[in-house]
Amino acid sequence: MQLFFRQVGTGRPMVILHGLFGSCDNWLTISKVIADQGFSVYAVDQRNHGRSPHAPTHSYPKLADDLHEFIQQQGLEKPILVGHSMGGKTVMQYAMQYPDAFSQLVVVDIAPRSYPVHHAEIIAGLKAIPLASLQSRNEADAILSQYESIPSVRQFLLKNLYRNDDGVFAWRLNLPVIEANIEIIGQDLINPRIVTEPTLFMRGEKSGYVRDKDLPTIQHLFPNSTVDTIEGASHWVQAEKPEAFVQSLVNFLQ
Known part of the structure; x- marks a missing residue:
C-alpha cells in the first residue's frame, strides 16, 4: 500500500x-x-x-x-x-x-x-451530513453540532471534508469501513x-x-x-x- x-x-x-x-x-x-x-x-x-x-x-x-x-x-x-x-x-x-x-x-x-466503543455519536453526526446536497462547511458544522458540542472537535473532524473533481463534497475518511471496524479499533x-x-x-x-x-x-x-x-x-x-x-x-x- x-x-x-x-x-x-x-x-x-x-x-x-x-x-x-x-x-x-x-x-x-x-x-x-x-x-x-x-x-x-x-x-x-x-x-x-x-x-x-x-x-x-x-x-x-x-x-x-x-x-x-x-x-x-x-x-x-x-x-x-x-x-x-x-x-x-x-x-x-x-x-x-x-x-x-x-x-x-x-x-x-x-x-x-x-x-469500549465511544465514537458512535461522532460517526452518526458525520453520516447525517448530506454530502450530495451540501452547500458549505458552515452547513456541515451546523448539522454536526447536534452531535458534537465542542467547536474545536468539529473543526478537527470537518478537516476530512473536501470537494471532489465534480465539485461535490466528499469525505477523505473511509467512513463505512471505519464504522464497520469501530470495535476492532x-x-x-x-x-x-x-x-x-x-x-x-x-x-x-x-x-x-x-x-x-x-x-x-x-x-x-x-x-x-x-x-x-x-x-x-x-x-x-x-x-x-x-x-x-x-x-x-x-x-x-x-
Whole structure:
C-alpha cells in the first residue's frame, strides 16, 4: 500500500502516525518544530484516512504491516516511531510484529489495552451530513453540532471534508469501513510480546485514556519505558500543549 505522507527536515528518521479521524495534516506545524531539533520527520496518513488508499479492512496487524511497508519503501533505518491514540496502538503493534526494526517508540495518550466503543455519536453526526446536497462547511458544522458540542472537535473532524473533481463534497475518511471496524479499533493488541526498546508513554493530565491502573501493564510489556504526564492537557496532547509535547519528546530522544 502506498501511504500518503509529508516529510520535513533532515537528520534521524522519525515516523508520526495520527489518531482516528485524523491525518498527517494535523501534524504539519508541530512536525516542522520537531524537524528543527535535527530530525527527518515523516507524517503519514494511515489507511482509510487522509489521502492514503481506502481498504476493506482496518485492524492493527494490517496497520502495522502498512507501516512496515512504508518504512521499507522509504529506506528508513530503524526510525523513531511516534503514534497518537489509534496511531499509538499501531506503533505498539508494529513493535510486537517487527522487533528490532525501530530505535525508539513514543506512544501518545493510549494504553496497551482494549477500549469500549465511544465514537458512535461522532460517526452518526458525520453520516447525517448530506454530502450530495451540501452547500458549505458552515452547513456541515451546523448539522454536526447536534452531535458534537465542542467547536474545536468539529473543526478537527470537518478537516476530512473536501470537494471532489465534480465539485461535490466528499469525505477523505473511509467512513463505512471505519464504522464497520469501530470495535476492532478499540481492541487490545494482537499477540503481545515484551518490547525492550526505549519507549515513552506521554499522557494528558486531564485525559482518562492512560490511567494509573494501566501503568503495571505498560511496565510489563514495555519494561524499558517511562511515562510523562503533560499538565493541563487532555487527549489531544500535541495540539493543546505543543511546547510541552515537543520538550517531552526531545528530552526522551536525547
